[in-house]
Amino acid sequence: MVQVIEEIEQALAGCYPIIYLNSAEEQRMVDLLRLLAGKRGDNLPVVTWSCTEGLDGSYANEGITDPGTALARVVNDSRPGFYVMKDLLDFAGEPRVDRLLRDAYGRLRARNDVFIVIVAVDKIVPPALSGEIFRIDVDPPGVPEMLVHLHEFNSNTASRKLSDEALEFVALAMMGLTLNDATHLMHQIDQIDRSEKITAGLVSRLIDGRKKRAVAGGGSTCLEYVSVDFDIERIGGLGRLKEWIAVRKDFFTHEARLKGMPVPRGILIMGISGCGKSMSAKVVANAWGVPLFRLDMNLLFSSMLSSPEAAFYRAVKAVESAAPAVLWIDEIENGLGVQSGEGVRWSHVFAAFLTWMQEKSPLVFVAATANRIESLPAELIRKGRFDQVFFCDLPDKKERTEILNIHIRANDRNPEDFDVVHLTNKTEGWNGAELELAVKGGRIDAYAQNRPFTTRDIVKQIDTMVPLSATMKEQIDMIKDWAWDRATPASEGKGPGVLFDENELRSPTDA
Numbered sequence: 001m002v003q004v005i006e007e008i009e010q011a012l013a014g015c016y017p018i019i020y021l022n023s024a025e026e027q028r029m030v031d032l033l034r035l036l037a038g039k040r041g042d043n044l045p046v047v048t049w050s051c052t053e054g055l056d057g058s059y060a061n062e063g064i065t066d067p068g069t070a071l072a073r074v075v076n077d078s079r080p081g082f083y084v085m086k087d088l089l090d091f092a093g094e095p096r097v098d099r100l101l102r103d104a105y106g107r108l109r110a111r112n113d114v115f116i117v118i119v120a121v122d123k124i125v126p127p128a129l130s131g132e133i134f135r136i137d138v139d140p141p142g143v144p145e146m147l148v149h150l151h152e153f154n155s156n157t158a159s160r161k162l163s164d165e166a167l168e169f170v171a172l173a174m175m176g177l178t179l180n181d182a183t184h185l186m187h188q189i190d191q192i193d194r195s196e197k198i199t200a201g202l203v204s205r206l207i208d209g210r211k212k213r214a215v216a217g218g219g220s221t222c223l224e225y226v227s228v229d230f231d232i233e234r235i236g237g238l239g240r241l242k243e244w245i246a247v248r249k250d251f252f253t254h255e256a257r258l259k260g261m262p263v264p265r266g267i268l269i270m271g272i273s274g275c276g277k278s279m280s281a282k283v284v285a286n287a288w289g290v291p292l293f294r295l296d297m298n299l300l301f302s303s304m305l306s307s308p309e310a311a312f313y314r315a316v317k318a319v320e321s322a323a324p325a326v327l328w329i330d331e332i333e334n335g336l337g338v339q340s341g342e343g344v345r346w347s348h349v350f351a352a353f354l355t356w357m358q359e360k361s362p363l364v365f366v367a368a369t370a371n372r373i374e375s376l377p378a379e380l381i382r383k384g385r386f387d388q389v390f391f392c393d394l395p396d397k398k399e400r401t402e403i404l405n406i407h408i409r410a411n412d413r414n415p416e417d418f419d420v421v422h423l424t425n426k427t428e429g430w431n432g433a434e435l436e437l438a439v440k441g442g443r444i445d446a447y448a449q450n451r452p453f454t455t456r457d458i459v460k461q462i463d464t465m466v467p468l469s470a471t472m473k474e475q476i477d478m479i480k481d482w483a484w485d486r487a488t489p490a491s492e493g494k495g496p497g498v499l500f501d502e503n504e505l506r507s508p509t510d511a
Helices: 002-013 026-040 067-077 095-108 143-156 164-173 179-190 200-216 239-247 254-258 277-288 308-321 343-359 397-410 420-426 432-448 455-463 473-483
Strands: 018-022 046-050 081-085 114-120 134-137 223-226 266-271 292-295 325-329 364-370 388-392
Touching: 002 018, 002 026, 002 134, 018 095, 026 046, 026 081, 026 114, 026 179, 067 081, 067 095, 067 114, 095 114, 143 164, 143 179, 164 179, 164 200, 179 200, 223 308, 239 277, 239 388, 266 277, 266 473, 277 292, 277 325, 277 364, 277 388, 292 308, 308 325, 308 343, 308 364, 397 420, 397 432, 420 455, 432 455
Parallel strands: 018 114, 018 134, 046 081, 081 114, 266 364, 266 388, 292 325, 325 364
Antiparallel strands: 223 292
């Protein structure tokens, strides 16, 4: 709220008599202006107008619901105050309303005690008025404002009182939501059965559900909420990447940001198809306990959307409103690669993406995946936009064993009942998706015969499948060669500087 008040004060200092607060929170804006009036010392009254109720305050009995008549009355009377016009921009573009706004600007700018404050969400200001209206994009409530609101609810409304510590956690988790959203969620928490303990996980699920609905209702057709129901231990191998995710868990929080700690910005995961790139992106959200949203780059550039730039803007703003959150961009090269787009549409979205990556909300983490990172422009993958570029290679022997064990357990069997060593040896060059398919295929065959599946069933699947590493050998070899010294291996014990001969490190005098 402090930042919004400062921006309004700048508008008042510049003698702007018409201010547009871009916000869906009408009551919050009214309360903010009352706070500002008290801060200024003049205690200007705050009068509101809507197309259904008309003007309130000293005009309450007049029923002035017509926007033109209401504007004319305010300007002609010129009584000091903040006049909050809730529906005015819905009538913008009508010659009479536009003319009255321009007249108001001309007559009131020398007064500095009569202000027309328009409150609306993402409305278009007519070009003729754009230079006369001071626009302020209002951010969602910050932690201090949210905490005050929650304390007020807890004291005056809640039947089940929460501790100060619990309220602080809830306030942090609610970042990105409106005060109205916070009130609804507090009512939900208050109605939880008394026998059920209110835990951090329960509160987080309620809040994440509200953030999901907020993004879904944000008008972005190329953005979807992704439910993640598996944890980091369900990924076989990729030890270095999993460690990177685990170490940064406590840094992707409001608390860490308030302490001035470095907040993770994003990772780019490239590699061979079926080796866990998409799963890793999903696991980031699960490991950090935040919602996950997927941006469909193909849909962004489809003929369904007349303006990819506007669609991209709506999508990232929707995710920022749900922060902290993870934005997953799958196969990013299909949308932002140098050969993926053509003409002005692509260049505008690419420029918007670069700018947003540099200036985005700190608590939106970007997890991007790519099969062909070599097709991405250098500006996209330079340090400062992504914290790290990981390469997911075909799993080695140890990793294949881990993956087989995970999928055997996922199919309700004990790996100790299988000859996993034999299965591992037979699947040299297989990726994780192919190993999963072999286990599932074995289970299906056995189920058709009304018996538990065994090692022999999985071997039968292996013998009838041709892995991608054989089908697309040349392409995979090219990807591995390109990534060898350009990306950090996601698996432990791989990559340059890891696979080395200790004898090479000895000086001639050591021999």
